[in-house]
Amino acid sequence: MKKEDVPQDNSSLSKSNLKEVVYATDKDGKYEAALSSGWEAKTIVLNESLDLIEEQLKETIQKIKSGQLSPIAYYMELQRMDIAILSSYVGYWQWRVKKHLKASTFNKLKEKTLLKYAEVFEISVTELKNPKI
Amino acid sequence: MKINFEHNQSAHCENGVVSNLLSYNGLKISEPMVFGIGSGAFFIYLPFIKVNYAPGFSFRPVPGFIFSRVSKRLGFKVKRYKFKSKNKAQQALDAELKKNNPVGLQVGVYNLTYFPDEYRFHFNAHNLVVYGKDNDNYLISDPVMSEVTTLTDKELEKVRFAKGPFAPKGHIYFPTELPSNVDLKKAILKGIKQTCRHMLAPVPIVGYRGIRYVARRIRKWPDKIGVKKTNHYLGQLVRMQEEIGTGGGGFRFIFAAFLQEAAAILENPKLLELSKEMTAIGDQWRDFAIDASRLYKNRSKETDAYNKIADKLDAIALAEKALFSELKKSIK
DSSP: OBGGGSOBOOOHHHHTTOOEEEEEEOTTSOEEEEEESBOHHHHHHHHHHHHHHHHHHHHHHHHHHTTSBOHHHHHHHHTTOOHHHHHHHHTOOHHHHHHHTBHHHHTTOOHHHHHHHHHHHTSOHHHHHSOOO | OBOOOOOOOOSSHHHHHHHHHHHHTTOOOOHHHHHHHTTOOOOEEEEEEEETTEEEEESSOSTTHHHHHHHHHHTOEEEEEOOSOHHHHHHHHHHHHHTTOOEEEEEOSTTOTTSOGGGOOOOOOEEEEEEEEETTEEEEEOTTSSSOEEEEHHHHHHHHTOOSTTOOTTOEEEEEOOOSSOOHHHHHHHHHHHHHHHHTOSOTTBHHHHHHHHHHHHHHHHHHHOHHHHHHHHHHHHHHHHSTTSTTTTTHHHHHHHHHHHHHHHTOHHHHHHHHHHHHHHHHHHHHHHHHHHHHHHOOOOHHHHHHHHHHHHHHHHHHHHHHHHHHHHTO
């Protein structure tokens, strides 16, 4: 890549006034580090992955409203976690976390268990029980 | 207290931390040099590991490998500590800072407050340097950022004890016992040899064979798993290729920069030629990314578009095969 071809498109980085380093050649073909504010091709694929997360979250919200899933599923996805990550944060086995994602199990959970999840998500137990969805 | 530490923004966090820490300790070495000596150029396709609902692709070795290879090849030692106790982790860090020793830290990205939201994922193998403490604020040199920044002790504790895969467990590290004279030539040769070995490996999912394997899959995906999923898989490949830290083109430009530097040090003009070819291959990767991103926009259902994109990948695989075979010969 030549230095003058280093893309300077708008991206989530440029919104926060950040630039990333890429390597490019100058007029004499010598390599140097150059700054790029973003690249359209990259932004397109990044957005696609964020859209997918959003879509997934909407689906989960539907399932919570219809009484299949518990609010833990919502907060887990909101904070971009999966069962493995959430399990290591709360310190329960994955199969237990999986059970807690079910609405029927969630309703029977002890206050102590709820508090653990609330602490991980940095919310109160009331918020955990009544997500704003 | 503040250590007189020079912050240099770099493409990749691991190379950057190594390069900055070594420079502080008196060994000036550029980011591409660290990358090349650590045999950073790589490709692997991991169909059985699903990341964000798509198979894994990687253009670099497992986090930490580059650093350990560089330390072995340049002959310096690295002290590493991990902790169970958060208090002890902080005490150990403070003690090193008191000794005027800037320290490398492995951290999780998700709670790094200075990162834009779009980049906050539960990725736990990010690296940064702590070079001082100002009241309750730690002075942070994050190689991906253009300027130095700060984190409170609570914020730092959170990222040091992020959980999930590659959990950092408060991991700190710093180089010790730097040798008085470094044999750069030998280290470079070792780095190049291993890179060639990896890229030409007789394993179907690694190196140029791995790239070719992915090309073959791309031809089949639209029929097998549908256009939507195929696009998502391709997106994953492009994201890995152009992620922050790759320096563009799946690390190929950084590697070309390394070859250019190595040509001068080894006095081997052939490497300069290969550096140019590597640059051309990097451009081919960028081209591939543009085409893949266009597929989203057009949402074209014609399978021909996927064959065309697979052809491009095949061409890249062939070019990389030729390049690394030449490279292997050129340093004999």
